[in-house]
Amino acid sequence: MVLTSPVASTPSLGDYVATPERFDECKTPGGKLRPHWQPVANYLQSLGNQGMNERVATIDELVHENGTTFNVDSEEGRAVRPWRLSSIPLVIDSASWAKLEAGLAQRTLVLEAVLDDLLGEQRLVKEKIIPPDVLWANPYFQRAYHQMPSCGGKRLHITATDIARATDGTWWVTSDRTRAPSGLGYLLENRIVTTRVFPQVVRQCNTRRLASFFDSLRSHLRSLAPRMRDNPRVALLTPGHDSYREFEDAYLARYLGLTLVEGTDLAARGGQLNLKTLGGLLPIEVLWRHVSDRKCDPLELDPDSIEGVTGLLRSVREQNVAVVNSVGSVMAQTPALLPFLPAASQLLLGESLSLPNVATYWCGGKKECDYVLSNLDSLVIRPAFVVSGVPPVAPSTLSSSAREELVAAIKAKPREFVAQQKLAHSTTPVWTDNQLEPWYLALRCFQLQTAEGVEVLPGALARVSPREQELDRSHASGHLTMDCWVSSTQPIDTETTLLPPPDAKVALKRSGDELPSRVAEHLFWLGRYAERAEAITRLLRTTIVRVAGENELSDMPELPRLLAALAAIGQIEPGYAVTGLDGTLPRVEDMLPSSIMDRNQPRGLQATIGSMVMNARSVRDRISIDAYRIIQRIGSDSIERTSHAGDNMGRVIERLNLLITDLLAFAGVASESTTRTHAWRFLQLGRRIERADQTAELLDATMVNPVGNEASVCEGVLDALDSMMTYRSRYLNLVRPAPTIDLLVTDETNPRSLSFQLHEIAMLISQLPTGAKIVGLGADEKIASRMLHALRIADPIQLSEIGPNKSRPHLERLLEQLIRGLPSLSDAIAARYLIHTGTTQILTGVSVPEMD
Structure with missing residues (x-):
């Protein structure tokens, strides 16, 4: 009898079956492959299952090595989750994108005009285009925002638009992000990783590059400097390492060459915003803020904010610093504004809104509230004034009691709710469980407004999920993200780069005192915890090697001393260092492997490694990529390595050896690659x-x-x-x-x-550095x-x-x-x-x- 192995199936877009009655990005309603997907289809066909799974593993490995994560709130508190990227991109043809691009550019101009009016003349309110309560009942509106000067003649410089495609192929806007839209860093990381895995397919699709957009962004930020210096100091203000923006802010700062700062790094003196460094105060010309409007200045806004800078608004009013986006820009992303944008566009620009909103109803109007209460099953309910990561409420899924509570809440405070029509998202193919499946899709697009006009990023942050309702949450929700390719029928210019031109003149200098004390503190403790982890690991290995040897424990006079040393540094219970108590405690050979995994020891190995990783994350933009990858590997692998070792002493020693190697690698990179x-x-x-x-x-x-x-x-x-x-x-x-x-x-x-x-x-x-007055x-x-x-x-x-x-x-x-x-x-x-x-x-x- 001849045995034959089964032939592995091949990932074929020809066999891919789209979801009925939904617009599919890959196939037409008749089941034909859309032409711009053909290069992707050919490549998938050539890979086979094994090749496709290898690409999935490579993507996961690259994302892991780069430390791409996002922070989410869970029942246990703030948790760090790995970023997940699909192995198949989303491809959009240039003709379709051109129409979407025009609508996004127009929408940016509309939002700019609406925001400028709300913070200025308020013509929209006076002429009853926007109900007064949309502004006055909004807890996010502060009087300090009114008449705040813009920078560069604009209030909105970087905006984002969340969109989805209906069954007829029409793009609909679900929400706007005008305060400090997030996702740019993740989008860029998706493109970098995907390009490394599928370089030939990216070229075959004539995929439009992203570098020109980021080059424009960097140039625009520099152009906003009030004193127009050749090389102004541009800072990115981040909420800090506990924020959901942690990875992205560090990533963008490094990529764009910006100074990453927190509120404690800054000081306003005499109307000038400054960076506090070891050598004194250094002026900041442009501040790209990723901190909430209400938290920007604790002198005039939030009473509890530690993320902002006291006196920042004064610096803005005196036009000594350019803040991007302008303080108060949160007003333009208010969900309650959506129903009134078409009329606002007509009044302010004389144009119809070409990119429509999904049907939205502000319950502050009686007619709209009655409609919402009569059609709850076809709607989802959101807060009227706040954009958050909390998913909307779908009344059709609620129990009768929960539904009654929702209705009562809407009737009691109707102004605080908006309702939106349920939108049927389009689908796109995703490789999962060795097959291609249609998953639901949502996009976040990004726009940059400069003096020359609006530039739309040629791509988007794409999110996919097998469960449609997951896409109604934040950009970090959904099962996977996708790289979004805008294909072209013509070859793409590949000359654009963020590198300066070869003939650009640069003033030579040496780095010196311009180090914020917060950064110095994190680096100081990063060094301490890295050295502590190495010391603990070496002592553990020295002790376990002896315990695992052939000699009796009683024949090793050094063992009690080594245990006493472990107790002194907090790795094991102090009782092991006290003569006579050893008989009342677990055996050394049973205790030592488990002590390595004990996360409850505040000075133990696992707690030390956790503190090391935390300090590294806080200064991610200040250490080399290679150094951070080593730290990332130490943090993610230490528990996995030791837990897999179990009680096997040989495996435990092997894992400790690997940990020491990684710690030495970090020490070497820090020594040899740091100025x-x-x-x-x-x-x-x-x-x-x-x-x-x-x-x-x-x-x-x-x-x-x-x-x-x-x-x-x-x-x-x-x-x-x-x-x-x-x-x-x-x-x-x-x-x-x-x-x-x-x-x-x-x-x-x-x-x-x-x-x-x-x-x-x-x-x-x-x-x-020392103060001049110190003797x-x-x-x-x-x-x-x-x-x-x-x-x-x-x-x-x-x-x-x-x-x-x-x-x-x-x-x-x-x-x-x-x-x-x-x-x-x-x-x-x-x-x-x-x-x-x-x-x-x-x-x-x-x-x-x-x-x-």
């Missing part, structure tokens, strides 16, 4: 202080109180401090306390010794100098001497001085360089959650 600026100095200061602290704690737990056979203890300490090879090269197999103490304490040539750390610390501190040494310099002097005058032979009480008193005193002094040194550095202004309280404000 010697203050950013590098604070990162190194954190590493050196932590290494000195960990070394002092380890020596105090192992070497102060000698045991009968100290050779094994010395070997364990040398192994944990990565100094065994150096010791062997000097002393061969003769392991004794005095040379061990010399190598680890007083030898300034050993990069693992205490003397080496204090020498480096003193040098780094001396290179930090003599600062508190941090004095502490470092005292500890370095104590080490330099220490005699290793004397340190190794055993006193009458069977301990090493000289070593103990020296280590105690360091263990006390190092935290004081860290506090002194923080007090001198890393203290931020506290929260400013103000008089008025409204607290409502928002999302763009």
